[in-house]
Amino acid sequence: MKAGIIGLKMGRQHLSGYLQNNIEVAGICDIDQTLLKNVQHQFNIHVATADYQELLAEKDIDIISVASPDYFHREHCCSALLAGKHVLCEKPLALNLEDCIEIIKAVRQSGKKFMIGQVCRFAPGFVLTKEIINSGEIGELFFVESEYAHDYSVAEGVGKWRKDKRRKPFIGGGCHAVDLLRWITGDPVEVFAYSNHKCLVDWPVDDATIAIYRFENDVMGKVFCSIGCIRPYTMRSVFYGTKGTIISDNTSDHILLCSTRYFKRKANYNFAKIPVNIAHHNVAAEIRYFVDCILSDRRIETDEIEGTKTVASCLGAVISSEQHRPVNIRDEMFSRFIHL
Numbered sequence: 124m125k126a127g128i129i130g131l132k133m134g135r136q137h138l139s140g141y142l143q144n145n146i147e148v149a150g151i152c153d154i155d156q157t158l159l160k161n162v163q164h165q166f167n168i169h170v171a172t173a174d175y176q177e178l179l180a181e182k183d184i185d186i187i188s189v190a191s192p193d194y195f196h197r198e199h200c201c202s203a204l205l206a207g208k209h210v211l212c213e214k215p216l217a218l219n220l221e222d223c224i225e226i227i228k229a230v231r232q233s234g235k236k237f238m239i240g241q242v243c244r245f246a247p248g249f250v251l252t253k254e255i256i257n258s259g260e261i262g263e264l265f266f267v268e269s270e271y272a273h274d275y276s277v278a279e280g281v282g283k284w285r286k287d288k289r290r291k292p293f294i295g296g297g298c299h300a301v302d303l304l305r306w307i308t309g310d311p312v313e314v315f316a317y318s319n320h321k322c323l324v325d326w327p328v329d330d331a332t333i334a335i336y337r338f339e340n341d342v343m344g345k346v347f348c349s350i351g352c353i354r355p356y357t358m359r360s361v362f363y364g365t366k367g368t369i370i371s372d373n374t375s376d377h378i379l380l381c382s383t384r385y386f387k388r389k390a391n392y393n394f395a396k397i398p399v400n401i402a403h404h405n406v407a408a409e410i411r412y413f414v415d416c417i418l419s420d421r422r423i424e425t426d427e428i429e430g431t432k433t434v435a436s437c438l439g440a441v442i443s444s445e446q447h448r449p450v451n452i453r454d455e456m457f458s459r460f461i462h463l
């Protein structure tokens with residue numbers, strides 16, 4: 124198989140990911156001509172174009188990575204699918220449910236494979252955390268929390284696309300934390316959220332949000348998202364179960380596990396350190412999974428519905444903070460696409 128990539132900043136990581144999996148990148152697209160030519164020469168790529176339709180017209184390209192700014196995901200994904208390509212799209216799937224629904228319809232119409240790149244599902248520490256939870260080591264979950272703390276003052280994006288009122292940080296960035304909790308805990312049922320705007324005062328959006336979720340099985344959850352905090356990037360996440368607790372931070376080289384099996388006497392409670400590879404943007408593993416699913420014609424776990432559920436769960440929090448009311452995610456959000 125051969126791949127093509129739209130957008131060459133995050134898309135550069137996709138390029139490395141394809142090469143690490145011995146997939147040829149036969150075409151690239153970016154509106155920045157200098158970047159385009161540099162990447163073409165460095166990797167000896169056959170087609171380099173600023174017009175994504177030219178890339179999609181290449182018959183021998185089977186897979187397209189969509190790594191353009193969020194607003195273009197709908198147009199780029201739908202066009203690529205309808206041109207007969209399998210598509211790997213960067214998160215978030217889109218910034219609103221209407222765009223997500225159009226992508227779902229295009230997947231159905233094309234019959235091609237589609238994957239949303241929720242890369243946290245491939246971070247070794249989070250993968251191990253999920254395995255330990257599934258093994259029963261910490262009992263039944265009762266509270267889960269995650270955060271997306273990332274100072275965007277130096278990450279406005281090319282042409283400042285992130286600094287746009289359509290791009291709610293809780294959807295654009297917070298989707299990582301919400302998707303992680305959904306992956307480990309299940310779907311949220313209801314959300315209540317507060318937002319404020321004290322750090323990036325020249326941005327047109329609230330820069331901090333805290334959302335409280337109620338998940339299936341009566342698990343409680345909390346997601347904090349800040350794009351103006353003064354601290355290094357982190358997604359520190361904590362999972363509390365009836366028999367133990369796990370602290371997992373994707374910027375740490377270990378996870379912390381405390382469980383009653385290890386610490387039989389309450390007075391001795393402590394955390395065991397389990398080493399992990401940091402690799403918080405493990406795009407190579409993401410691409411390996413995508414390619415395996417295509418080659419073996421397997422269902423992709425992180426498909427268009429999963430991507431939409433995460434956007435919907437984030438959107439519920441945005442609506443809640445704007446309208447100062449709880450939002451029922453199942454009735455108000457999932458009901459709009461789950462039947463498709």
Ligand SMILES: NC(=O)c1ccc[n+]([C@@H]2O[C@H](COP(=O)([O-])OP(=O)(O)OC[C@H]3O[C@@H](n4cnc5c(N)ncnc54)[C@H](O)[C@@H]3O)[C@@H](O)[C@H]2O)c1
Pocket residue numbers: 129130131132133134152153154155158173175190191192193195213214215240242279280281282284295404
């Ligand atoms: N998985 C992650 O953790 C992660 C990290 C960063 C970005 N992302 C996602 O990747 C996507 C791109 O983000 P980024 O950080 O690379 O942004 P960026 O602004 O750094 O780069 C975007 C690139 O796309 C190009 N571009 C813009 N419009 C285009 C168009 N119409 N056609 C072709 N090329 C176009 C720009 O010239 C630029 O090179 C976004 O959806 C973002 O949310 C994901």
